[in-house]
Amino acid sequence: MKSSQLIRLIAIMLSISLQVNSEAVRLDSINYENLLGQSELVFVNFYAGWCRFSQMLEPIWDQFAANIQKQYPTEKVMIAKMDADAERVIAAQNAINKYPTLKLFRHGVAVKREYRGARSVEGFEAFIKDQLSIALKRAENIHDLMSTQHKKKLIIGYFATDDSDNFKTFDKLSSILRDSCDFVAAIGENFKAKRPSGDNILIAEIDANLYSSDGQQFYQGSLTQYDALYAWAHESCTPLVRTITFENAEELTEEGLPFLILFHKPDDTESPKLFENEVKRQLLHLRHTISPVYADGYKFSHPLHHLGKSAADLPVIAIDSFKHMYLYPDFKTFSEAQNLKQFVDDLNSGKLHREFHNGPDPLGLPNLQNVQFEIVINPNTDHIPKIPEQKKEAEKKASPPESTFIKLAPSSDRYSALRHSDGGEF
Numbered sequence: 001m002k003s004s005q006l007i008r009l010i011a012i013m014l015s016i017s018l019q020v021n022s023e024a025v026r027l028d029s030i031n032y033e034n035l036l037g038q039s040e041l042v043f044v045n046f047y048a049g050w051c052r053f054s055q056m057l058e059p060i061w062d063q064f065a066a067n068i069q070k071q072y073p074t075e076k077v078m079i080a081k082m083d084a085d086a087e088r089v090i091a092a093q094n095a096i097n098k099y100p101t102l103k104l105f106r107h108g109v110a111v112k113r114e115y116r117g118a119r120s121v122e123g124f125e126a127f128i129k130d131q132l133s134i135a136l137k138r139a140e141n142i143h144d145l146m147s148t149q150h151k152k153k154l155i156i157g158y159f160a161t162d163d164s165d166n167f168k169t170f171d172k173l174s175s176i177l178r179d180s181c182d183f184v185a186a187i188g189e190n191f192k193a194k195r196p197s198g199d200n201i202l203i204a205e206i207d208a209n210l211y212s213s214d215g216q217q218f219y220q221g222s223l224t225q226y227d228a229l230y231a232w233a234h235e236s237c238t239p240l241v242r243t244i245t246f247e248n249a250e251e252l253t254e255e256g257l258p259f260l261i262l263f264h265k266p267d268d269t270e271s272p273k274l275f276e277n278e279v280k281r282q283l284l285h286l287r288h289t290i291s292p293v294y295a296d297g298y299k300f301s302h303p304l305h306h307l308g309k310s311a312a313d314l315p316v317i318a319i320d321s322f323k324h325m326y327l328y329p330d331f332k333t334f335s336e337a338q339n340l341k342q343f344v345d346d347l348n349s350g351k352l353h354r355e356f357h358n359g360p361d362p363l364g365l366p367n368l369q370n371v372q373f374e375i376v377i378n379p380n381t382d383h384i385p386k387i388p389e390q391k392k393e394a395e396k397k398a399s400p401p402e403s404t405f406i407k408l409a410p411s412s413d414r415y416s417a418l419r420h421s422d423g424g425e426f
Contacts, residue, residue, distance in 0.1 A: 024065035027082040032090055037108040039078040040175075041131060043115075043124075044103050048085035051099040051416040057119055064124045077128060097254075098415035104131065106176045113179055116250060119414075135178035136171055138162075139186040150182035153237055154204045157185045158194040166199040166223040173226070173233055180237035199223055203236045241276045244293040244300075249408035252291065258322060259405055260290045260344060263297035263304055264315040271315040274335060282341040290319075290344050306401040319347050322409075324400035326352045356400045 027035060027044065036042050045061050047054035058081075065079035084091035084099065094103060094110060102115035117123050139145040148154065155177075157170040167185065174183035181203070186194065194200070201219040217236065221228045244252055244259070252259075260283075262275045272294050279292045297304060297314040307327045309316050317328035317340075326347065334340045346352045410417075 023062040025078055025080040027080045027087075027090075029087055029090060032082070032087075033108075035078065035080065036105050039074060040076050040107060041128065042078045042080055042105040042108075043128065044105065045081040046084040046091060046094065046096045046099065046101045046103065047081060048099040048416065049083060050085070053414060053416055054100045057100050060119060060121055061124075064121045067121060067125060068128060071125075072128075072132075077132070098410055098417050100415070107172060109176050111176070111179065113251060135183060136174040137182075137184040139184055139191075140188060141190045145184065145186050145191075148182075148184050150184075150206065152180065152182050153206060154182045154184060155201060155233060155237070156204060157183070157199070157201045158191050159185060159187050159199045160195065162187050164199065169223055169226050169229065170201065173229060176230070177233055177237055181233065201229070203233070241272070241279055241292040241294060244295050244405075246299070246408070249405065250410055252293065253322070253405055253409040255291060256322075257289065257291040258347060259320040260292045260340075261295050261303075261318050261320060262293070262315060263295050263300060263309075263318070265311070266296055266298060268315060275317075278335045278340050282338055283344060286341065286344055286348075289348055303404040306404055308401075317343075319343065319352070320403050320405045321347060322403045322406040324353065324356075325403055326356070326400060353400065 024045065025035065045054075045057065047057070049055075061079070061081060068077055068079050071077075082090065084096045084101070094101075104111045104115060115124075115127060117127060137148060139148065145156070155174070157167070159167045159170070161167065162185070167187075170183075170185060177183075201223060202216045203219075204216045219229065219232055221232065223229065241262075242248075242252065244261070260279075262272060264271045275292070275294070283290065283292065295303075297311055297316065301311060303318070303320070303325065304310060304313070304316065307316065307318055307325055309327070315331055317331055317334055319326045319328075328334055328340075328343055334343070343352075346355075
């Protein structure tokens with residue numbers, strides 16, 4: 001028997017067993033890749049047997065799996081679990097650094113955001129129902145397209161029919177990136193003018209006119225090359241500056257990059273626009289070292305208080321390194337020259353922390369003690385040059401304000417953190 005036939009037979013047997021096995025499907029290094037691609041949605045519980053939170057979740061997860069098996073066919077939804085402590089290679093591939101971690105896979109591709117909602121059968125079932133809702137809207141005429149509501153960037157696909165490979169690729173893309181962008185397919189003869197060279201795809205900004213070329217960017221590659229299309233769409237849909245809320249703070253904090261935060265008033269729209277423009281101008285090449293975010297200064301008044309500021313001082317810029325917080329001294333100057341970049345550079349070099357404790361880095365000559373100088377008299381003025389006085393060491397300050405956003409990271413009351421061999425947490 002050929003290996004491909006054997007794999008297919010195993011898959012069939014597993015599918016049959018799912019109908020009689022009431023617990024979640026067990027994944028391991030042998031069946032992992034095959035089973036991930038078997039269902040439209042695969043919801044995986046990455047657990048560790050020794051973790052008490054994993055132990056508490058296990059009966060709930062198995063009951064949830066049993067319920068889902070009764071509601072949906074296996075090709076639609078599979079509920080699975082993996083001992084991530086035993087399957088460490090796969091756990092590392094999925095960036096599992098705490099137990100239990102719950103991740104959703106669409107068509108075999110991991111959704112970026114892990115599940116962080118209620119750990120109950122009802123909560124899990126509601127999540128699956130929402131994830132199975134149709135992500136791709138359809139427009140049959142210009143009115144449908146113009147009235148499309150979207151809160152995120154909108155990716156529009158213009159297609160002659162909905163039975164082409166191009167459309168099927170677009171439908172898959174909308175399913176996988178549904179959390180990052182909104183999608184609409186404009187199909188048929190009413191949009192023929194938008195397909196001068198065949199089917200095409202574009203992305204529109206949130207406030208763009210959907211039937212003009214302003215604020216729109218066309219995809220230049222082949223529509224059937226899914227990987228290239230996904231890379232373009234994923235980059236286009238990822239905001240340069242994200243809004244941090246109490247709902248997503250845990251997720252953003254876990255990425256591990258320090259926050260560059262603009263605290264602003266909710267009705268202030270100009271400061272965020274200016275901040276994003278300057279992030280784009282000054283910090284694009286530093287995106288791997290810093291995470292720019294907007295924060296509602298009213299909702300996040302506690303971090304402002306730590307910085308010695310209040311709502312009356314908004315807008316305010318600060319860095320939270322997840323150890324300390326550092327205040328940008330004057331909001332009015334951050335858009336000048338490369339001031340914002342310098343602020344980030346000073347964090348990365350350790351200068352912000354050093355200067356907080358010791359005052360500004362000394363300028364001029366180094367320590368002059370025990371140094372012999374030759375006295376030179378200017379013959380024209382009989383003037384003896386004055387040796388620069390040493391600056392007195394600045395009085396040491398207390399530590400910078402402690403991070404407040406780190407307190408919004410994954411809670412030790414819900415997760416067991418994976419630790420390095422040296423005992424430190426990831």
